Amino acid sequence: MTKAELPVSRQQLGWLAVMLLAPMLLVSIAATWAPPKPGDTAAHGLLGWSVIGAITLGLLALLYVVARRRAIEIDDTAIVVRHSLYTLRLRRADVSALHLRQVATLDQLGLSLRRNGIAACGYYSGWFSGPRGERTFCAISTWPAYLITVEGQARCRHVALSIPPELARRIAAWAPP
Template sequence: MTKAELPVSRRQLGWLAVMLLTPILLVSVAVTQVPPKPGHTAMDALLGWSVLGAVTLVLLTMLVMMARRHAIDIDDNVLVVRHSLYTLRLRRADVGALHLRRVTSRNELGLGLRTNGIAACGYYSGWFSGQRGERVFCAVSTWPAYLVTVEGNARCRRLALSMSAEVAQRVARWAPPA
């Protein structure tokens, strides 16, 4: 079994943190600046701050998961990509061949709509549709990335992965011989 880490851009994670936490900060400022309504008790304020704290904790947990979960596991039967909140399992039995192409920009990925994923500040994680409606799994947080086209019976026919050239070679060798 081969296990490798996918590269993660700290700058992109920083921007994601700003995007997630800015609304919380704005709500906190608004809550402290707005005068209480008549009949507003200390328990009402405590409840509000508790809800705000819980939401902040959930968002921080998501951010930590996004920062720590970025690996690819390759064994004889399956290729598993774990990236932020999303996982792809590709069975070797469903793969006829793999074609890898190095890409240097988002435009080369051929992404259409985000169907279940994250697309922010150059960070792409999860499920997208391609320009022709095909399913695309993205785990892109640094450039260059590799566009992997899958032939065979796999449900996902395209993968976009940030990975080193060495890991890309391992992925290419994993495919059954043509």
């Protein structure tokens, strides 16, 4: 069994943090400058700041999960990729062949639509549609990446992963002969 962590780009995580927390900063500024309504008490203001704080903590927890959940496990029966909020399980029994190729840009992946995933600032995680509508699972946070084309009965036809070359060789060796 092989277990490895997928690489993560601190710069991309920084941009994700800005995208998540910038609206909360704007709300905080608006709450500070907004004049109180007639009948507002200190308890109303405290309640508002408590809600803003709770939402901010929730967003920080989400960012923590996105940053920490990034692993791949390869054993004799399956490949399991856990990336941010999404998981791919590719069973060996459903795969007749795998083809790997290194890609250096998003255009080479041929993604056409985000189905259920995160696509922001070069960070791609989750389910996307390929050029002909086929399901593509992405776990990309650094470039270059590997595009794995799956043949057989698996529901996912393409897997795009940010992995080192030695892990790509391990995945290629995992494929049935």
